[in-house]
Amino acid sequence: QVQLVESGGGLAQAGGSLRLSCAASGLTFSRYAMGWFRQAPGKGREFVAAIRWSGGTTYRAESVKGRFTISRDNAKNTVYLQMNSLKPEDTAIYYCAERGTASQEYDYWGQGTQVTVSS
Numbered sequence: 001q002v003q004l005v006e007s008g009g010g011l012a013q014a015g016g017s018l019r020l021s022c023a024a025s026g027l028t029f030s031r032y033a034m035g036w037f038r039q040a041p042g043k044g045r046e047f048v049a050a051i052r053w054s055g056g057t058t059y060r061a062e063s064v065k066g067r068f069t070i071s072r073d074n075a076k077n078t079v080y081l082q083m084n085s086l087k088p089e090d091t092a093i094y095y096c097a098e099r100g101t102a103s104q105e106y107d108y109w110g111q112g113t114q115v116t117v118s119s
Contacts, residue, residue: 009113022096
């Protein structure tokens with residue numbers, strides 16, 4: 001029902017910046033939050049940041065506090081991840097996801113966008 005498409009990934013040097021976008025199409029009965037996750041080579045999926053759709057409350061992993069900012073544009077059904085002060089350990093595939101109010105997990109996922117940070 002809901003389709004998520006990420007964009008904005010690419011190559012950056014340490015200390016640089018990238019801005020990821022996730023555009024949602026279709027409808028969900030009750031959108032609770034949208035979030036960003038990442039998966040580095042050889043590692044499991046890791047939570048990065050999330051934003052509650054209604055009130056805009058944000059959450060971030062400790063590893064990205066002060067560097068990454070999540071935001072949304074309700075009119076565009078789009079969530080963003082502004083990534084500053086990038087580190088090589090930020091290299092991963094970044095996934096956008098959507099969570100419904102009644103769900104204990106994220107129900108819809110994008111295909112991911114590659115972020116590579118060189119030293």
